[in-house]
Amino acid sequence: xxxxxxxxxxxxxxxxxxxxxxxxxxxxxxxxxxxxxxxxxxxxxxxxxxxxxxxxxxxxxxxxxxxxxxxxxxxxxxxxxxxxxxxxxxxxxxxxxxxxxxxxxxxxxxxxxxxxxxxxxxxxxxxxxxxxxxxxxxxxxxxxxxxxxxxxxxxxxxxxxxxxxxxxxxxxxxxxxxxxxxxxxxxxxxxxxxxxxxxxxxxxxxxxxxxxxxxxxxxxxxxxxxxxxxxxxxxxxxxxxxxxxxxxxxxxxxxxxxxxxxxxxxxxxxxxxxxxxxxxxxxxxxxxxxxxxxx
Amino acid sequence: xxxxxxxxxxxxxxxxxxxxxxxxxxxxxxxxxxxxxxxxxxxxxxxxxxxxxxxxxxxxxxxxxxxxxxxxxxxxxxxxxxxxxxxxxxxxxxxxxxxxxxxxxxxxxxxxxxxxxxxxxxxxxxxxxxxxxxxxxxxxxxxxxxxxxxxxxxxxxxxxxxxxxxxxxxxxxxxxxxxxxxxxxxxxxxxxxxxxxxxxxxxxxxxxxxxxxxxxxxxxxxxxxxxxxxxxxxxxxxxxxxxxxxxxxxxxxxxxxxxxxxxxxxxxxxxxxxxxxxxxxxxxxxxxxxxxxxxxxxxxxxxxxxxxxxxxxxxxxxxxxxxxxxxxxxxxxxxxxxxxxxxxxxxxxxxxxxxxxxxxxxxxxxxxxxxxxxxxxxxxxxxxxxxxxxxxxxxxxxxxxxxxxxxxxxxxxxxxxxxxxxxxxxxxxxxxxxxxxxxxxxxxxxxxxxxxxxxxxxxxxxxxxxxxxxxxxxxxxxxxxxxxxxxxxxxxxxxxxxxxxxxxxxxxxxxxxxxxxxxxxxxxxxxxxxxxx
Numbered sequence: 086x087x088x089x090x091x092x093x094x095x096x097x098x099x100x101x102x103x104x105x106x107x108x109x110x111x112x113x114x115x116x117x118x119x120x121x122x123x124x125x126x127x128x129x130x131x132x133x134x135x136x137x138x139x140x141x142x143x144x145x146x147x148x149x150x151x152x153x154x155x156x157x158x159x160x161x162x163x164x165x166x167x168x169x170x171x172x173x174x175x176x177x178x179x180x181x182x183x184x185x186x187x188x189x190x191x192x193x194x195x196x197x198x199x200x201x202x203x204x205x206x207x208x209x210x211x212x213x214x215x216x217x218x219x220x221x222x223x224x225x226x227x228x229x230x231x232x233x234x235x236x237x238x239x240x241x242x243x244x245x246x247x248x249x250x251x252x253x254x255x256x257x258x259x260x261x262x263x264x265x266x267x268x269x270x271x272x273x274x275x276x277x278x279x280x281x282x283x284x285x286x287x288x289x290x291x292x293x294x295x296x297x298x299x300x301x302x303x304x305x306x307x308x309x310x311x312x313x314x315x316x317x318x319x320x321x322x323x324x325x326x327x328x329x330x331x332x333x334x335x336x337x338x339x340x341x342x343x344x345x346x347x348x349x350x351x352x353x354x355x356x357x358x359x360x361x362x363x364x365x366x367x368x369x370x371x372x373x374x375x376x377x378x379x380x
Numbered sequence: 381x382x383x384x385x386x387x388x389x390x391x392x393x394x395x396x397x398x399x400x401x402x403x404x405x406x407x408x409x410x411x412x413x414x415x416x417x418x419x420x421x422x423x424x425x426x427x428x429x430x431x432x433x434x435x436x437x438x439x440x441x442x443x444x445x446x447x448x449x450x451x452x453x454x455x456x457x458x459x460x461x462x463x464x465x466x467x468x469x470x471x472x473x474x475x476x477x478x479x480x481x482x483x484x485x486x487x488x489x490x491x492x493x494x495x496x497x498x499x500x501x502x503x504x505x506x507x508x509x510x511x512x513x514x515x516x517x518x519x520x521x522x523x524x525x526x527x528x529x530x531x532x533x534x535x536x537x538x539x540x541x542x543x544x545x546x547x548x549x550x551x552x553x554x555x556x557x558x559x560x561x562x563x564x565x566x567x568x569x570x571x572x573x574x575x576x577x578x579x580x581x582x583x584x585x586x587x588x589x590x591x592x593x594x595x596x597x598x599x600x601x602x603x604x605x606x607x608x609x610x611x612x613x614x615x616x617x618x619x620x621x622x623x624x625x626x627x628x629x630x631x632x633x634x635x636x637x638x639x640x641x642x643x644x645x646x647x648x649x650x651x652x653x654x655x656x657x658x659x660x661x662x663x664x665x666x667x668x669x670x671x672x673x674x675x676x677x678x679x680x681x682x683x684x685x686x687x688x689x690x691x692x693x694x695x696x697x698x699x700x701x702x703x704x705x706x707x708x709x710x711x712x713x714x715x716x717x718x719x720x721x722x723x724x725x726x727x728x729x730x731x732x733x734x735x736x737x738x739x740x741x742x743x744x745x746x747x748x749x750x751x752x753x754x755x756x757x758x759x760x761x762x763x764x765x766x767x768x769x770x771x772x773x774x775x776x777x778x779x780x781x782x783x784x785x786x787x788x789x790x791x792x793x794x795x796x797x798x799x800x801x802x803x804x805x806x807x808x809x810x811x812x813x814x815x816x817x818x819x820x821x822x823x824x825x826x827x828x829x830x831x832x833x834x835x836x837x838x839x840x841x842x843x844x845x846x847x848x849x850x851x852x853x854x855x856x857x858x859x860x861x862x863x864x865x866x867x868x869x870x871x872x873x874x875x876x877x878x879x880x881x882x883x884x885x886x887x888x889x890x891x892x893x894x895x896x897x898x899x900x901x902x903x904x905x906x907x908x909x910x911x912x913x
Contacts, residue, residue: 127716130691131605151798215498224500225481303491306481308454315486323454323485343687 122146122349126342144342145349149317158309159316166231166312167294174235174290175283181236182244183271188254197242204238217304229304230312234293240286247282248275288365295358317350439532441475445752447503447759448479450495452511455482456805458781462772469769474758480806496521499749503756506810507556507745509738514846517550522745523753524553532754533761547739547844556743557760561812562736564833567627568726570689570701570709574719575601585725587628587665590696594674597695607696608688609675611868616856619863620871621684622675624699626662627727633841634905638859638897639889644733647841648909650902654886663870663878670873679872692717703829707822734833738843742809763811770816774808776801782818790818845908852900855893862888 117134125140132139150156181200185193207213223229252275260270276283301315311319321343456462459480467477481502483491492511495502507513507522516522529537536557537545544558571584571593581596582589594606609622617637618624630636633647639654653659669675674696676682688694690709697705701724709722728734744763746756762769775782775790781801783791790803799805803820819827849856866885875881886894 127691130685130687131693211494211497214494218498218500298486302484302486303494306483308457315484319454319484319486 118348118351122345122352124345126345129344145345148342148346149320149349149353155308155316156313159311159313162227162310163295163313166227166297167291170231170235170294171287171290173231174240175287177236178241178244178286179248179276179279179283180271181241182248183275185241185245186248186252187257197245200238200241214303224304225306225310226304227310230297230300230310231294233300234290234297240289244279244282244286247279247285251278251282284365291361292358295354314354317354321347321350439754439758441755441758443475445476445755446479447476447752447756448481448501449504450492450502450747451480451482451506451807452488452492452508453482453485453807455480455807456776456799456801458776458800459806462776462801462806465772465777466769469766470759470762473762474755476752476755476759478759482807496747496749501749501751502747503750503752504760505745505747506807507740507743509740509843513556513740513743513745514550517553517555517745521748522555523748523750524555525557525746525757526554528746528753528757529554529557532757535765536757536761539765544739548743550846556740556745557764557810558739559742559810559812560739561814561817562830562834563741564734564736564830564837565702565704566726566728566734566833567624567699568701568703568724568728569625570697570705570722570724572597572695573721573723575695576723583725584696585729587625590625590725591669591672594669594696595672598673605694606673607675607698608682608685608694609679609698609872610682610684611680611872613864616859616863618699618871619868620666620679621699622669622679622873623662623666623871625727626665628730629658629662631731631733634845635842637847638894638901640898640901640905642841642905644838644841648906650905652898654882654889660879660882663873663882666871666873667875667878668873675872677874680868680874687712689722692720703826707826711822728833732836734837735840735843736833736837738840740844742812744810760811764813767816770808770811770813771818773806773811774804774816775818776805784818785821787821788818789821791820839912841909841912844912845905847901847904849897849900852893852897855897858892859889859894859897862892 113136117136120136120138121129121134122145123141123143124135124138125142126144128139184190185197187193208216217229217233218224223232256274257270260274265273296314297312298315298318301310301312302319305311305315308316463478463480470476470478483495489511492505494500496505496516505522507516540558540560544560545554548554548556548558569584569590575581575597576583576593579596579600581593584590584593597604598606607622609620611620612618617635617639630641631644633642633644634640636653639652639659640650641653642648642650670677670679685693689697690712703724706722706724710720713720713722744760746753750756763773764770771778778784780793781799782793782803785791792799792803794800794802803818862885866881866888869875870878870881870885
């Protein structure tokens with residue numbers, strides 16, 4: 086056994102302490118979210134948040150779960166949308182990345198520029214809205230919450246770099262000599278060589294779809310088609326707006342534990358994605374660094 | 381070579397952007413205009429056609445149309461069923477179907493504007509001043525209804541009183557069907573009746589008594605927070621919520637924007653409130669209350685918390701409380717705190733000024749993109765005047781969602797939080813018909829108060845006034861900064877020497893161009909008052 090040097094021991098202790106502190110700082114807010122969501126709203130409003138619940142209650146969750154079928158439907162929309170969007174996005178972007186990475190593709194600089202151009206110049210909100218509602222006629226369609234995020238210039242370029250770094254040209258050439266067509270090369274050679282790239286982009290996409298509420302807000306009018314994030318957000322803004330507007334009759338106004346409901350919502354939406362994270366994480370880390378080091 | 385290429389690309393990008401910046405405005409405007417003219421032309425020809433056929437058979441409804449109605453907010457769960465019933469009933473009468481689209485409350489304003497500016501296919505839309513009814517009407521977002529109404533909805537035209545039609549006119553044209561239900565959002569001081577009685581304090585119906593109430597509660601419950609007053613940004617007359625209490629003194633027809641107030645008895649005479657002794661005295665009162673600790677020393681960084689009082693965090697609210705608020709608070713705390721009792725001391729009892737909401741408050745407009753404004757107007761008539769349709773879309777299905785008890789009160793049959801159709805679940809503010817309205821028993825207090833208000837109520841001047849500040853935009857922006865920096869602390873009483881602070885504020889305001897603003901605003905206000913007479 087190698088004897089540890091004194092300095093190494095000190096370094097390790099320091100590292101443990103520093104990282105421990107950093108971990109506490111990161112975990113504390115999350116802990117407050119969880120305990121806050123289990124607290125009595127009135128006490129939270131009066132005395133502020135605390136690490137332990139002042140008075141344990143499931144009040145907030147009860148409000149959210151009052152209509153479990155709507156909540157589950159919103160979950161379903163989000164899950165289906167996330168899976169469909171991420172899968173389709175991965176396919177399209179890896180194909181685009183593959184094409185752009187090929188040096189024998191003559192117009193790749195111009196195409197790259199055109200893709201890049203969209204990141205610096207866009208039409209703005211109104212033309213975009215008109216495009217989707219009037220031209221594509223996607224108002225209140227599930228496609229409207231899926232299509233707009235399916236390709237992103239940043240991720241296409243990330244994919245291109247991944248492929249350029251992991252798939253040597255010579256390998257592609259040898260495949261071609263063996264008689265493989267372009268699509269076979271993409272499917273049988275390129276895809277298996279870039280698992281970390283796919284995982285990284287897949288996670289980006291998945292998070293984007295999971296966290297999206299804006300597209301629902303803009304284009305969906307049927308409550309049954311709301312995504313989870315928007316369903317919850319709208320529930321809260323609905324309560325608040327209703328209070329502000331001039332409702333002649335207020336007798337039915339419901340007292341909503343607004344502070345704790347917000348936290349309970351955060352718990353409900355972060356839950357599943359937090360559980361997913363550890364499984365993808367190892368790809369995620371190697372994915373990002375691979376591009377960086379070899380680039 | 382490569383360098384040249386990238387230069388060329390950059391240049392072309394810059395050119396494109398220029399087009400983007402300068403090109404879009406006029407182009408879209410002119411297309412909007414041409415749209416407008418073509419659609420008004422087509423409307424005109426349609427009216428002509430209809431008039432020709434009308435000689436024999438009334439309006440032409442041979443073509444079946446699908447109408448779209450856009451609303452702000454959220455709809456009700458069982459709405460589809462009710463809309464189905466409505467469609468069944470209107471089909472033989474006007475040969476049309478209707479579909480309601482709700483924006484949800486999230487970013488409602490933005491979506492509303494987008495829907496109108498993108499020319500989305502809409503036939504009816506909710507209108508309100510907070511949704512820029514004035515400026516949208518002026519820019520041609522809605523069909524003018526002056527000719528459509530008498531022809532296609534004569535009963536509706538008759539039903540809404542003349543004064544209402546007159547009041548909602550913009551540039552001499554009607555652009556919305558106003559709701560005729562009168563509301564009185566009369567402000568007052570919301571307090572805890574139970575505490576006032578328990579500690580034997582005077583009813584807080586005057587400045588002295590409000591002070592006594594606060595001091596009394598503070599003495600008996602030293603830990604209790606008194607109020608949660610908060611700064612209000614971007615407003616030129618109200619910059620701190622607590623000055624709502626000054627409405628008690630102010631017998632005004634407007635809100636003293638830019639310091640210009642007009643007495644209710646003579647609305648055509650504006651005076652400079654900021655320069656008056658009255659203002660200095662009132663700011664001294666604010667300072668006294670701030671010094672007494674009625675609100676926190678850091679109040680200028682607090683945020684509005686609408687449920688502070690019903691959570692027991694505070695025990696007084698100086699701004700924004702109405703009789704509605706009292707019912708709301710009492711209903712919300714009935715279960716958890718049956719001993720709490722909220723009440724209101726109306727400022728109007730002192731000032732003597734009561735007026736209803738302006739007719740413009742809620743209405744139904746017809747977007748310019750509508751291809752069937754005639755049918756839309758006909759539907760509006762059915763919606764307001766057909767008792768069954770009106771009540772279905774306001775209260776749901778009788779016997780399933782609600783019932784009416786022996787005394788005529790509305791009784792909900794389902795728990796409001798999960799109800800398929802809670803009261804006014806489709807947000808029927810725009811098509812409330814006072815003759816068909818149903819109220820729950822808890823509203824008795826409010827109805828009684830409204831009846832009281834109705835007896836003393838006068839004209840609502842301010843509600844119909846639309847300020848056009850394009851001519852003094854720069855000065856206004858500069859004044860905005862001055863107001864936040866100097867007027868806000870004055871309003872919150874957080875200054876050392878009131879007289880000194882008022883002088884500084886006026887000096888800075890003058891530098892920002894207050895005089896120009898006042899001059900232009902006065903002109904607009906006086907023109908408006910003249911137009912009413």
